[in-house]
Amino acid sequence: MSIFYLIYIEFMIRINAPHWLIFALWHLISFIFIAILLVITVIILVLFERKYLAFYTRRKGPNRVGTYGCLQTIADAIKLLFKENIEPKNIDKMIYYTAPLLVFSPIMTVWFLIPFTSGIIPFDSSCSLLLFMAILSIPILATLFAGFSSGNKYSLIGGLRACTQAISSEIPLFLCLISISILSGSMNLDSIVKMQNDSIFQWYIFPNILGFIIFFISALIVMNRTPFDLPEAESELTAGYHSEYSGMKFAMFFLGEYALTFILSAFIATLFLGGYNSPMGFYISDLLNLPIIFQEFLKNIEQFIWLMLKTGILILIIMWIRASYPRLTTEKTLIFSWYILTPLAIFNIFIMAIYKLLRSIL
Amino acid sequence: MEVISQDRILDINIGPQHPSTHGVLRMVVSLCGETIININPIIGYLHRGLEKMAENRTYLQYLPIVDRIDYLSGFFCSYAYLNGIEKLLNITPSEKAKYIRTITMEMNRITSHLLWLGCFLMDLGASSPFFYAFIEREKIIDILEDLTGSRMMYNYYTLGGVKRDIDIDILNRIKEFSDHFETALKEYEDLIEGNPIFLSRTKNIGLINKETANQYSITGANLRASGIKKDLRKDSPYLIYNNIDFEVPVLNNEDSFSRFVIRIKEMRESKKIILQCYNWLINHIKDEEIKSNINFMHIKPEGKVISEVESPRGLLQCIIHADGTKKPYRIKWRTPSFYSVQLINNLAKNYKLPDLMSIFGSLDVIMPEVDR
Amino acid sequence: MFENLKNKFEILRESEYQQDIHSFYIKKEDILNVLSYLKNSPSYLFERLDCIYTVDINNSFEVIYVLQSDKYNTKCTINCNISYEEEMPSVTSIYSSANFDEREIFDLFGVKFNNHPNLKRILLPESFEGHPLRKSYKMQDERLRWNNGSN
Numbered sequence: 001m002s003i004f005y006l007i008y009i010e011f012m013i014r015i016n017a018p019h020w021l022i023f024a025l026w027h028l029i030s031f032i033f034i035a036i037l038l039v040i041t042v043i044i045l046v047l048f049e050r051k052y053l054a055f056y057t058r059r060k061g062p063n064r065v066g067t068y069g070c071l072q073t074i075a076d077a078i079k080l081l082f083k084e085n086i087e088p089k090n091i092d093k094m095i096y097y098t099a100p101l102l103v104f105s106p107i108m109t110v111w112f113l114i115p116f117t118s119g120i121i122p123f124d125s126s127c128s129l130l131l132f133m134a135i136l137s138i139p140i141l142a143t144l145f146a147g148f149s150s151g152n153k154y155s156l157i158g159g160l161r162a163c164t165q166a167i168s169s170e171i172p173l174f175l176c177l178i179s180i181s182i183l184s185g186s187m188n189l190d191s192i193v194k195m196q197n198d199s200i201f202q203w204y205i206f207p208n209i210l211g212f213i214i215f216f217i218s219a220l221i222v223m224n225r226t227p228f229d230l231p232e233a234e235s236e237l238t239a240g241y242h243s244e245y246s247g248m249k250f251a252m253f254f255l256g257e258y259a260l261t262f263i264l265s266a267f268i269a270t271l272f273l274g275g276y277n278s279p280m281g282f283y284i285s286d287l288l289n290l291p292i293i294f295q296e297f298l299k300n301i302e303q304f305i306w307l308m309l310k311t312g313i314l315i316l317i318i319m320w321i322r323a324s325y326p327r328l329t330t331e332k333t334l335i336f337s338w339y340i341l342t343p344l345a346i347f348n349i350f351i352m353a354i355y356k357l358l359r360s361i362l
Numbered sequence: 363m364e365v366i367s368q369d370r371i372l373d374i375n376i377g378p379q380h381p382s383t384h385g386v387l388r389m390v391v392s393l394c395g396e397t398i399i400n401i402n403p404i405i406g407y408l409h410r411g412l413e414k415m416a417e418n419r420t421y422l423q424y425l426p427i428v429d430r431i432d433y434l435s436g437f438f439c440s441y442a443y444l445n446g447i448e449k450l451l452n453i454t455p456s457e458k459a460k461y462i463r464t465i466t467m468e469m470n471r472i473t474s475h476l477l478w479l480g481c482f483l484m485d486l487g488a489s490s491p492f493f494y495a496f497i498e499r500e501k502i503i504d505i506l507e508d509l510t511g512s513r514m515m516y517n518y519y520t521l522g523g524v525k526r527d528i529d530i531d532i533l534n535r536i537k538e539f540s541d542h543f544e545t546a547l548k549e550y551e552d553l554i555e556g557n558p559i560f561l562s563r564t565k566n567i568g569l570i571n572k573e574t575a576n577q578y579s580i581t582g583a584n585l586r587a588s589g590i591k592k593d594l595r596k597d598s599p600y601l602i603y604n605n606i607d608f609e610v611p612v613l614n615n616e617d618s619f620s621r622f623v624i625r626i627k628e629m630r631e632s633k634k635i636i637l638q639c640y641n642w643l644i645n646h647i648k649d650e651e652i653k654s655n656i657n658f659m660h661i662k663p664e665g666k667v668i669s670e671v672e673s674p675r676g677l678l679q680c681i682i683h684a685d686g687t688k689k690p691y692r693i694k695w696r697t698p699s700f701y702s703v704q705l706i707n708n709l710a711k712n713y714k715l716p717d718l719m720s721i722f723g724s725l726d727v728i729m730p731e732v733d734r
Numbered sequence: 735m736f737e738n739l740k741n742k743f744e745i746l747r748e749s750e751y752q753q754d755i756h757s758f759y760i761k762k763e764d765i766l767n768v769l770s771y772l773k774n775s776p777s778y779l780f781e782r783l784d785c786i787y788t789v790d791i792n793n794s795f796e797v798i799y800v801l802q803s804d805k806y807n808t809k810c811t812i813n814c815n816i817s818y819e820e821e822m823p824s825v826t827s828i829y830s831s832a833n834f835d836e837r838e839i840f841d842l843f844g845v846k847f848n849n850h851p852n853l854k855r856i857l858l859p860e861s862f863e864g865h866p867l868r869k870s871y872k873m874q875d876e877r878l879r880w881n882n883g884s885n
Contacts, residue, residue, distance in 0.1 A: 053489070053490075056490055057489070057490050057492075057493035057494070058493065058494075058497060059493065153372060153374045153375075154374070157374075157393075157396070157715070226487060226488075227487070227559050229487065230716070236715055236716055236718075236719055238380065238381060322489075323489065323490050324488070324490060324553065324557075325487075325488060325557065325559055326483060326486035326487045326488035326557065326559050326560050326563060327486060327487025327488070327559070327563075327716070328559055328562070328563075329562075329563065329714055329716040329717065330396060330714065330715075330716065331396075331714055332562060405856060405857065406855075406856060406857040406858060406859070409857040409858065411866065413842075413867060414842075414866050414867055446752075449752045449753060450752060576781045576782050576804075577829065577830040577831065578830050578831045579782050579783055579784060579785075579829070579831035590804065592804055597807055598807065665751075665752055666751055666752070667751055667752035667753065668751050668752075668753070668755055668800065668809070668811075677784065679784060679785065679800070681785075681787060681800075683789055683791075691789070691791075692789045692790070692791075692867075694785070694787040696784055696785040696787075696800070700834060701831050701834070703834070704830070704831060704833060704834050733857060734857075
């Protein structure tokens with residue numbers, strides 16, 4: 001158990017807190033911490049993407065609110081918060097209002113599964129990969145809900161596209177997770193990360209490069225990013241499944257989309273790029289002569305920075321793709337994921353199993 | 363084809379306010395799944411009655427309105443109109459005026475093609491090429507602004523020539539631009555032409571064969587992409603095009619991709635024409651005569667004339683019936699986009715919805731020209 | 735060049751545009767035959783119909799077909815004089831591009847075309863009254879009248 005938890009328990013016992021409170025409060029604190037972290041990351045991410053795309057297209061990007069436009073996303077968020085709640089006439093109210101909630105909350109839940117540092121693992125489960133698969137399917141339901149309940153034909157087509165596309169891409173995505181758990185022999189994310197800790201060559205990207213590529217592409221499809229942003233293809237469907245949502249409801253979809261981008265990138269980093277492990281094989285904080293508690297604290301920060309760096313590089317690649325590629329058509333996306341990605345992912349499982357067998361023999 | 367029952371068909375209304383209809387075209391699209399069964403294009407949302415307006419105005423008063431027929435290539439419309447009047451009055455513009463008209467029209471052709479390029483790629487979902495195209499377009503528009511005083515609605519030509527003389531500074535800027543333009547074109551080709559997604563979305567899609575092209579009176583780059591070598595600048599040269607060395611690119615593939623390639627090549631040819639005009643103008647910078655001395659206010663032409671010009675979108679005709687009064691009796695504009703819109707049902711039928719944008723975008727339709 | 739045409743069909747009158755474009759006035763009954771002859775006959779091959787337009791002149795309509803031949807690189811126009819009430823045969827069966835052209839003429843002049851696949855208003859809304867390009871058309875709104883001085 002992490003050192004923070006031990007300190008926390010020590011403290012709570014000293015002040016004679018009841019047992020249920022100790023347990024409940026710990027989860028509450030980590031929930032608040034992680035949720036705030038997610039919102040902040042998304043806000044930074046949105047601004048970063050705009051600046052980055054502006055850099056690609058030789059523009060300045062947002063530069064009015066705050067220095068170099070650093071407060072732009074916050075201003076946008078405030079504007080969205082104060083917008084009038086517009087309710088179209090022919091909607092299915094219940095489903096219409098459920099959809100924005102349904103898109104954000106599962107993404108938040110998945111966020112809890114990631115081991116941020118060796119000390120901060122908000123939800124450490126022995127089958128977190130399984131949970132990941134299960135929960136990640138829920139946001140797709142939300143897009144379908146939004147498409148069907150809006151009473152708009154563009155939304156309907158967008159929702160249908162999102163659904164077909166998600167089904168076709170989740171299968172290769174999950175097959176890649178199986179190849180990871182074959183390699184690690186575990187479904188616990190923390191132990192998967194710990195198995196990659198010795199050096200950069202321990203990272204699972206090296207035996208499983210094919211799995212990495214398949215996972216990355218299928219993740220792009222799940223995230224609805226270019227070139228697979230068909231459900232909200234602007235030139236065909238105006239805004240796709242969230243055409244009829246405004247104000248905060250729209251913000252939920254928007255935030256959910258960026259949060260999903262971030263979380264899936266963090267997952268790729270965790271599964272294939274060694275997670276929070278330092279690529280150098282040692283931590284700078286280990287070299288310093290400090291009291292154990294400070295050292296542990298610094299190490300955690302260092303690990304967190306490594307994870308964020310790896311995630312950031314993946315996000316850069318995703319945005320780079322967005323800046324340079326046109327959009328595929330629905331038909332071709334489906335053909336691509338059913339005929340190319342899925343068979344390759346199954347083939348990859350065999351390769352990984354043989355690799356694992358050979359390694360245990362030799 | 364199998365008959366599809368009515369309850370499986372979804373009618374959706376694309377436009378008149380829609381990101382990819384290039385203005386205010388409305389298309390009622392019948393879909394079965396995502397397959398297009400039928401498209402019914404509905405136009406008229408930008409109808410300004412330009413032909414009726416002509417009957418209430420004198421020839422001079424109508425001149426500034428003419429630019430608005432096609433706001434992306436205003437020079438071509440005003441040339442077609444003025445050329446008609448000049449023919450009726452037997453005025454021949456001076457040689458320098460002809461060169462200035464040619465150089466401005468070719469620059470206008472490049473801006474029009476660049477805007478098309480950006481919008482076409484935007485329709486396909488790529489965002490960056492739009493900005494890259496606009497960076498180059500901005501340079502030309504800045505030059506034209508300094509020359510004519512306006513960025514889009516130039517109103518620069520006048521009877522027997524142009525309103526203001528071109529000076530050495532502007533000529534040097536034109537030269538500078540055309541020297542640099544090749545690198546920009548290379549950049550577009552590198553970014554777009556080799557892109558597998560772009561190829562998969564444009565190759566073998568939206569085929570126009572020769573018979574259909576003739577049947578539907580398609581002209582311009584769309585016609586040349588179907589393998590018919592037809593360019594007014596070569597076939598019946600106007601202005602100074604017979605003194606100029608340029609080629610008319612023709613491709614036989616008939617698809618969206620070849621229409622893209624043709625336009626890129628056309629920009630290259632335009633650049634060549636601009637450079638040749640520059641070389642002539644720089645040697646004749648001292649020539650004074652740029653317009654005729656006839657007072658535009660009081661002309662009373664008589665007769666009828668078909669004045670033609672090869673605009674960026676195809677054959678633009680201005681037909682003038684003059685009855686010897688101050689005002690035109692009847693003016694008819696034959697605009698190329700009007701005929702391209704008709705074709706959309708033939709082209710996009712049985713393709714998927716995303717292909718509609720790739721086909722429609724490649725035709726280079728502009729709505730003010732369709733509705734007039 | 736147009737000897738064959740003159741021998742084969744009755745030409746009522748001939749006139750010329752400014753730049754040697756011949757125009758032939760024919761009877762409206764002949765229009766389909768003339769156009770299909772001009773399109774298919776190897777000595778003309780007017781494969782494209784550039785446009786159709788109408789002029790309201792001398793209390794009648796003049797419907798004008800502008801034809802283009804790529805092979806011989808020439809143009810000619812075929813004109814038909816009809817009275818205000820008369821109907822024209824549609825040429826969409828010969829040139830598909832005539833579809834929108836005829837709808838436009840129907841819209842702005844009120845000339846009816848027989849056998850047209852979809853003869854509806856095209857530029858103006860369905861509810862619009864009158865046909866604005868007729869010389870007899872008076873603008874309903876006083877504010878829209880502009881520059882109504884003498885010629």
